[in-house]
Amino acid sequence: MQRNWIGRSEGVELTFDLAGDNDPLTVFTTRPDTLFGVTYMAVAAEHPLAEKAAADDPAVAAVIEECKKTDAAEATLETMEKKGMPLGISAIHPLTGEEVPLWVANFVLMSYGTGAVMAVPGHDERDWEFAKTHGLPIKQVITPEDGTEIDIDAAVFIDRGVTVNSGEYDGLNFEDAFNAIADWFEKTKRGRRTINYRLRDWGVSRQRYWGTPIPIIYCDDCDAVPVPEDQLPVILPEDVEFTGHGSPLHDIPEFINAACPKCGKDARRETDTFDTFVESSWYFARYACPDNDSVMLDERAAYWTPVDQYTGGIEHAILHLLYSRFFQRVMRDEGLTDVSEPFTNLLTQGMVLKDGAKMSKNKGNTVDPQELIGKYGADTVRLFMMFAAPPEQALEWSDDGVQGSFRFLKRFWNAVQTHVDGGAVGELNIEALNASQKKLRRKTHQTIAKISDDLGRRYTFNTAVAASMELINAITRFEDDSDAGRAVAHEALEAVVLMLSPIAPHICHELWAALGHKTALIDVPWPQVDENALEVDEVEIVVQVNGKVRGRISVAADADNDSIAALALADGNVQRFVADQEVRKTIVVPGRLVNIVV
Numbered sequence: 001m002q003r004n005w006i007g008r009s010e011g012v013e014l015t016f017d018l019a020g021d022n023d024p025l026t027v028f029t030t031r032p033d034t035l036f037g038v039t040y041m042a043v044a045a046e047h048p049l050a051e052k053a054a055a056d057d058p059a060v061a062a063v064i065e066e067c068k069k070t071d072a073a074e075a076t077l078e079t080m081e082k083k084g085m086p087l088g089i090s091a092i093h094p095l096t097g098e099e100v101p102l103w104v105a106n107f108v109l110m111s112y113g114t115g116a117v118m119a120v121p122g123h124d125e126r127d128w129e130f131a132k133t134h135g136l137p138i139k140q141v142i143t144p145e146d147g148t149e150i151d152i153d154a155a156v157f158i159d160r161g162v163t164v165n166s167g168e169y170d171g172l173n174f175e176d177a178f179n180a181i182a183d184w185f186e187k188t189k190r191g192r193r194t195i196n197y198r199l200r201d202w203g204v205s206r207q208r209y210w211g212t213p214i215p216i217i218y219c220d221d222c223d224a225v226p227v228p229e230d231q232l233p234v235i236l237p238e239d240v241e242f243t244g245h246g247s248p249l250h251d252i253p254e255f256i257n258a259a260c261p262k263c264g265k266d267a268r269r270e271t272d273t274f275d276t277f278v279e280s281s282w283y284f285a286r287y288a289c290p291d292n293d294s295v296m297l298d299e300r301a302a303y304w305t306p307v308d309q310y311t312g313g314i315e316h317a318i319l320h321l322l323y324s325r326f327f328q329r330v331m332r333d334e335g336l337t338d339v340s341e342p343f344t345n346l347l348t349q350g351m352v353l354k355d356g357a358k359m360s361k362n363k364g365n366t367v368d369p370q371e372l373i374g375k376y377g378a379d380t381v382r383l384f385m386m387f388a389a390p391p392e393q394a395l396e397w398s399d400d401g402v403q404g405s406f407r408f409l410k411r412f413w414n415a416v417q418t419h420v421d422g423g424a425v426g427e428l429n430i431e432a433l434n435a436s437q438k439k440l441r442r443k444t445h446q447t448i449a450k451i452s453d454d455l456g457r458r459y460t461f462n463t464a465v466a467a468s469m470e471l472i473n474a475i476t477r478f479e480d481d482s483d484a485g486r487a488v489a490h491e492a493l494e495a496v497v498l499m500l501s502p503i504a505p506h507i508c509h510e511l512w513a514a515l516g517h518k519t520a521l522i523d524v525p526w527p528q529v530d531e532n533a534l535e536v537d538e539v540e541i542v543v544q545v546n547g548k549v550r551g552r553i554s555v556a557a558d559a560d561n562d563s564i565a566a567l568a569l570a571d572g573n574v575q576r577f578v579a580d581q582e583v584r585k586t587i588v589v590p591g592r593l594v595n596i597v598v
């Protein structure tokens, strides 16, 4: 996305003479090999030639107004209706001398390149669509390398290939044609090879009060002079009046008037302030050393950065995430840090929808979280939002879902209270557990493993909540009041309380204390998986051959039927009875027997 936004392209800048007394028109192309296919030229609605034509002709002016309304997004340019009109000016093809018409077109952007393009409808999708819409000629000048015949009138051919219908440049591949034509333009001084970027320079100053002052003083004799270090920081005046017209700093002589730091004469302070993006491009590093008032960053910034996890909307991908990368490299090159990339991971969170639409004040479909927090508590609201969808997907708001989360937290609360009401809990002796106690313990540690991965690596908070719910259900169904049973349930409840605490911190803090702990939950380490608890018990299974018991095998309690059947067939005594007979059927009754029919 950033690569596309920066939009680096190598090409040739070349000039077309215009008929009449117009100045030559300079265009940029990445495909000089298609030059002989130019059948028209086009300029943006804001181009001076278009504006000049509009001044003479109201019909042209109307079309230009239409074109100006065009959305400049790349995707829109591809699919939108191609609007335009001839300007009554001819351009002279630099190689053939032929005249081609000059149009104004809404798919040409003033902000990209020179605001003018040479149109090659045979080999460019937008040019082709525009030509089709407005009945302009389409000419084939590139043919596929494998010699396939193409019909340029039926479909545009945008791939690289071999030049045709290109005079002395016929029969060249892309590179050779690019170089031969670029050479001609450079030799005749009518053009040059160049690199173009879609990304514009970043104007960092803003004519407004709200921002960091730019520490520059303008002197008539010395020009722009930086404010010396001992006079930093420049502090904005607080006694200002906001009129709504321009920056109020213009009206404060005490702020504006300053002595030139170089010659001491009367001078003027810069009144523009920095775009807030300037500071947001490096604040994350400054957070690591906010108390250092002599340098921007010290070694603590290098220790804490890069940022492990960035969470933000997709619009940051080409804004904040891009600017801060530029900024980080400047700081690195200045020796302020040795970190080159500011962020390690990006999570693009989804939107919150209500009734299928994005929540917005205009639509009146917003939900006031404060009201819900008042009614159900912050834990319920957080739990619902974490549970409703994976973070990168849109979340559909549901009042029922909020109530469901509230009911779950009540069940959770009751499960712990019921357990605590049962009295003191003894030591957990993992050597002396029966099958169902081992089963709950296995579930507990499987859940710890799953939630640790969900929260720590996958960022799927919704599945972490679901796993907590499952474990609480298992604890509730457990109903074992023996000492060992209560110890196993206690371990399970402690694990859920710890694991839900990032999502429902208040209730978990209370429950942790209820479970008999004096240490605050926030100071307790994350629960660890006991690998031994994950081991599955083995069960003995009878193996029959044609209904008669011929062996006994030990298999994992949760083994699947296919592996049980394979183990049964491999048993030594069973093999003796099967011998070289064909196995016609194998019946597996899980946990009990296998019958092999031969």
Ligand SMILES: [Zn+2]
Binding pocket: 219, 220, 221, 222, 223, 260, 261, 262, 263, 264, 265
């Ligand atoms: Zn001066």
